[in-house]
Amino acid sequence: MTSASSQPLKKPLWIGTSWKMNKTIAEADAFCDVVRASPLASSRAPQLFVVPPFTVLDRVASALRGTSIMVGAQNVHWEDQGAWTGEISPVQVADCGASLVEIGHSERRTYFNETDETVGLKAAAAQRHGLIALICVGDSHSEHAAGTSDEAVSRQTRAALAKIDAGGAALPVIAYEPVWSIGEKGVPAEPDFVNAQHLVIKEAATAALGRDLPVLYGGSVSLANAVALASQPNVNGLFIGRAAWQADGFLAIAAEVGAACV
Numbered sequence: 001m002t003s004a005s006s007q008p009l010k011k012p013l014w015i016g017t018s019w020k021m022n023k024t025i026a027e028a029d030a031f032c033d034v035v036r037a038s039p040l041a042s043s044r045a046p047q048l049f050v051v052p053p054f055t056v057l058d059r060v061a062s063a064l065r066g067t068s069i070m071v072g073a074q075n076v077h078w079e080d081q082g083a084w085t086g087e088i089s090p091v092q093v094a095d096c097g098a099s100l101v102e103i104g105h106s107e108r109r110t111y112f113n114e115t116d117e118t119v120g121l122k123a124a125a126a127q128r129h130g131l132i133a134l135i136c137v138g139d140s141h142s143e144h145a146a147g148t149s150d151e152a153v154s155r156q157t158r159a160a161l162a163k164i165d166a167g168g169a170a171l172p173v174i175a176y177e178p179v180w181s182i183g184e185k186g187v188p189a190e191p192d193f194v195n196a197q198h199l200v201i202k203e204a205a206t207a208a209l210g211r212d213l214p215v216l217y218g219g220s221v222s223l224a225n226a227v228a229l230a231s232q233p234n235v236n237g238l239f240i241g242r243a244a245w246q247a248d249g250f251l252a253i254a255a256e257v258g259a260a261c262v
């Protein structure tokens with residue numbers, strides 16, 4: 001018999017996926033068709049979200065309209081319009097029907113010179129336009145090896161929230177994404193380590209805004225480890241890459257986590 005203390009905590013949870021630079025229009029349509037047909041599409045327990053590339057943002061938002069699934073963009077500029085070739089503004093993201101926007105993913109910090117300062121500017125721009133900023137923070141391989149993960153995520157969280165209006169609407173959600181855990185060569189983080197890092201992030205957010213923010217975990221999440229991660233007390237959801245790029249995989253994780261933790 002399972003003791004009450006070993007039962008996963010029941011709580012509101014977010015479960016989402018970013019497709020990164022993947023999927024054609026036809027592939028995006030196929031994903032939406034499957035997800036729309038699931039009972040999870042009309043539930044907010046867990047709250048599902050999908051973050052497609054800009055090429056299908058408007059299309060995915062339209063396809064999932066009328067469901068409870070939120071749709072987000074993978075990046076945003078901090079200005080509303082202007083001579084910023086190749087960039088997409090928060091006005092344009094909202095106009096596509098998105099309600100959230102991912103900011104500061106480690107791939108953007110590493111390959112596209114995203115800095116703590118630009119993450120802060122983008123997060124504030126998102127909030128001005130009623131978009132929930134899904135702010136990614138994470139320790140690098142070297143910071144993890146040096147035992148300075150806490151300082152890294154705390155610094156990134158403070159910078160990201162520096163221009164947020166704590167009393168405003170559309171408060172951000174944070175995703176803890178250890179750089180050493182993301183992608184093909186990633187090592188899944190241990191649930192108790194994740195829980196401890198989430199507490200560090202929550203403390204930094206509370207110091208900055210005077211209130212708690214949801215903190216999701218991302219990095220090599222799979223059907224095998226999802227419940228163990230999501231059931232940690234300081235984990236408010238999962239942000240999934242590869243394991244959720246196929247609709248069946250996404251729904252399987254959402255259903256399992258939902259049954260165990262929501």
Ligand SMILES: O=C(COP(=O)(O)O)[C@@H](O)CO
Binds near residue numbers: 020177
């Ligand atoms: O990068 C992420 C995790 O990717 P995995 O493929 O699950 O390691 C996260 O931002 C979701 O895209």
